[in-house]
Amino acid sequence: MNSLLASAVAGLSAGGAYAILGVCAVFTYRLVAVVNFTGAAIGAAGTFVMVTLYESGYPLAIGVPAGIAAGALVATWIGIVMTTWFAGASASTKAAVTAALLVGIIAVGLRLTGGQHPHSFPELVTGSAFRFAGVEVTRASLLTLAIAVVFTLVTEQFLARTRTGLQLRALSLRPMAAELIGIRVRLLALCVWAVVGAVTSFALMVIAPLRSPDFMSLSLLVVPALAAALIGAFTSFRAALIGGLMIGIIEGVASGLDTFSQYRGAIPFLVILAVLLWSQRGARWDEAR
Amino acid sequence: MTSLDIKGLVVNRSGIPIVRGIDLSARGGEISVVLGSNGAGKTTTLEGISGIIPAAGEVLLDGENIAGANAGTRARRGLRHVEQGRTVFAEMTVEENLAVALHPSANLDEAYALFPELVQRRGVNAGMLSGGEQQMLVIARALVGRPKVVLIDEMSSGLAPVIVSRLMSAVRTLADDGMAVVLVEQFATLALAIGNRAYVLRRGEIVYDGGCQALVRDPARLHALYLGEAGQAA
Ligand SMILES: Nc1ncnc2c1ncn2[C@@H]1O[C@H](COP(=O)(O)OP(=O)(O)OP(=O)(O)O)[C@@H](O)[C@H]1O
Ligand SMILES: [Mg+2]
DSSP states (O other): HHHHHHHHHHHHHHHHHHHHHHHHHHHHHHHHHOTTTHHHHHHHHHHHHHHHHHHHOOOOOHHHHHHHHHHHHHHHHHHHHHHHHHHTTOOOHHHHHHHHHHHHHHHHHHHHHHHTOOOOOOOOSSSSSEETTTTEEEEHHHHHHHHHHHHHHHHHHHHHHHHHHHHHHHHHHEEEEEEEETTOOHHHHHHHHHHHHHHHHHHHHHHHHGSOOSSSHTTTHHHHHHHHHHTTTTTOOOHHHHHHHHHHHHHHHHHSHHHHHHGGGGGHHHHHHHHHHHHHHHHHHHHHO | EEEEEEEEEEEETTTTTEEEEEEEEEEEEEEEEEOOOSSSSHHHHHHHHHHHOEEEEEETTTTTTTTTSSSHHHHHHEEEETTTTTOOOOOOHHHHHHHHHOOOOOHHHHHHHHHHGGGGGGSBBBSOOOOOHHHHHHHHHHHTTTOOEEEOOTTTTTTOOOHHHOOOOOOOOHHTTTTTEEEEEHHHHHHHOOOOOEEEEETTEEEEEHHHHHHHOOHHHHHHTTTHHHHHOO
């Protein structure tokens, strides 16, 4: 029993990361109407800039901000691509474009970071925060958890209370009407991309040492992220937050059970499948009415 | 005084010229009424002016050609396009719809003074408003942006006559406050009653350019202008 709890707690740090990525996916979808497959890859790019600087002897105080800035830049570049050529495209076209970009970014990323060859990832936060029921809770997992919760709450409050938040909501509801009342639509969209890039980069830096830290695996964290976002129907930040945590915890528990541990990578997929089936059931019910 | 002058406007859609060489003007304090039957090209003309779709020709705002600018820049220069179909931000309240469009030197009371009926609805999501209230909201939303020129597309469609008169008098107020208004309408009588200049558009071309009163006095001519082909065939 205790070992199960330990595995669940171990899953928490991954869960925190999934939650951040999931909330970012909702953020991107709600504000710039893109289902973004490149979310984690952007973070991976930022993380590897940090690692590269670290490996060449720069202190983390330089590497971390530089990595975050690099993530923001990569995201902004994707934002420029999306707003320049695909502003009027359908949601599925935009999603397909980001999927294609993901493939491209992974290819370039693997090339630049030396393939699957592992790097030495510095642990940004080390040590255990406290023991809970005999299980050690690490500072890293607490930090990801805190970032996820704070990012969710700050985003909600920002959208509800600030003028820029109001403009972002207007933009997300009716981009053309927003433009016609003089809102700087493109600038706002690029800011959204930049924020997403910065936040995901930092999140991945924190959890990278706990994963198999190659460019590809980090980029593919987009799968649990989208599963988390899907739980919130790509609209609710809180549901994505909780969904991300749940996926992490379930994964942790599964890895603690010998029979399931080999299949734990399939958990986000099972969650996606379950949510889609559930929502389809709703649609069919609507049709039948 | 504000002036909008459109010269030789040509707008294509799917490669087909829909609007072909339109000249049109509006002056501060005046309403330029643009009439024409379904599919005449009224909406396309406004979209060309506001920059929603690319267009050839000149768009002179106070003498400066803004045709090279995108829709957002034209809006910030003082052009407001109130689109056909009441494009409220449905999941934002009435007050938020206005606040998001508020010019630093304007305030929400101006909107509520123009349409007092919106005051008691200020906390309601705009999507829950009636069609008439939504139309009031999008006009008020344009007003609080302190525009020089307002383009209004078919605000009366689907609304009860009493609401339409209400809207018409509000639009007259906008003009009386100094704005230049371009009012696109399919239903001519009420629009001509508040308008100054009139244009009739048929198959993407201007077939009448003159005073509103001349058309009010000569309904048969207006009828013929609308139904061009029938008139020529006769
Ligand atoms: N995307 C498009 N591709 C090709 N033709 C189009 C397109 N959109 C509109 N049209 C055509 O352009 C013409 C003008 O349309 P427009 O909407 O400007 O007319 P309108 O005068 O505003 O009509 P209404 O009174 O019905 O609003 C119509 O004949 C229409 O069929
Ligand atoms: Mg029209």
